[in-house]
Amino acid sequence: MKNCDIVMDLLPLYADDVCSEESRKEVEEHIKGCTSCKSTLEKLRKNVSISPQKDAEVLKRIKKRLRIEKLVVVLISATVLVFVLLGTLFYLINSDCSMDIERYDIPNNVYVSEVDGMLMLCVKGGASSFDSVYPTFSDTNGNHLTYDKDYDKNSKNGIGYTLKQRKISRFSYVDMGNLYSFAYQVGTVENLKEKNIEKIFYYDDVNNKEFILWESDKND
Ligand SMILES: [Zn+2]
Structure with a gap:
């Protein structure tokens, strides 16, 4: 049973498939005869398998936020454009030019x-x-x-x-x-x-x- 402590430490690495060949064999050998370690590994694997789903959710949230930010940028740009156009129109309407002798007879x-x-x-x-x-x-x-x-x-x-x-x-x-x-x-x-x-x-x-x-x- 003393082995369990070592295997428990190795399990997260094993679940992520990043442990050494030697450790991998040791863990596999051990869980054949240890239900406690086996169930821990299953739980770990479940968490690992959940993570892509979580990633997708996070990605979805980021995309949504980006869409909102894009919309805000578009709205601000449109507002600025409208003000610039109104300003130009106001300027043109209210600015005078001298009437030259020929053109205005x-x-x-x-x-x-x-x-x-x-x-x-x-x-x-x-x-x-x-x-x-x-x-x-x-x-x-x-x-x-x-x-x-x-x-x-x-x-x-x-x-x-x-x-x-x-x-x-x-x-x-x-x-x-x-x-x-x-x-x-x-x-x-x-x-x-x-x-x-x-x-x-x-x-x-x-x-x-x-x-x-x-x-x-x-x-x-
Ligand atoms: Zn064990």
Whole structure:
């Protein structure tokens, strides 16, 4: 019976088939005549045979977890994508670009009219917004120069207006028909004279071109 202790120690190795040839023979010889050791070996073998099943379960759980993780990644990516697209759309809808003189036919759509001494900037059709460059002046060649605090009072000073449109035409009032128009009070002729402002012009800041809308010389 003393042998049982040694065999018990060897049994797990034997069950896993990793013991030496000598030990294997010893164990086999012993269990022929020892029911106790034999049943222990059977129990061990049962556990060993269960393990592949356990592995399969573990593998299934891992796969399931991976599937969930994949789904989470996909959902997060989709959410991020939606936000990026919405952001881009929002940006495009809300960003303006200047209306150049030719494309928007400014000479036929923007003009200045005088009503009881008040000069009105009139826009046929629409624009999403407009900027004014005030006061500003032209050099001797008539080129528009951007606003500068130390502008030359002896040059022809003027007020420039630039109309803006939404970058996506669908969201802007590109149609320069008569459906929508607005007029903006620039100031009285008197007032402009006091400020030494002799002209009102449309300023196309895309092409750095100006289109004269009103000049004091011609209107006096
Ligand atoms: Zn035994």
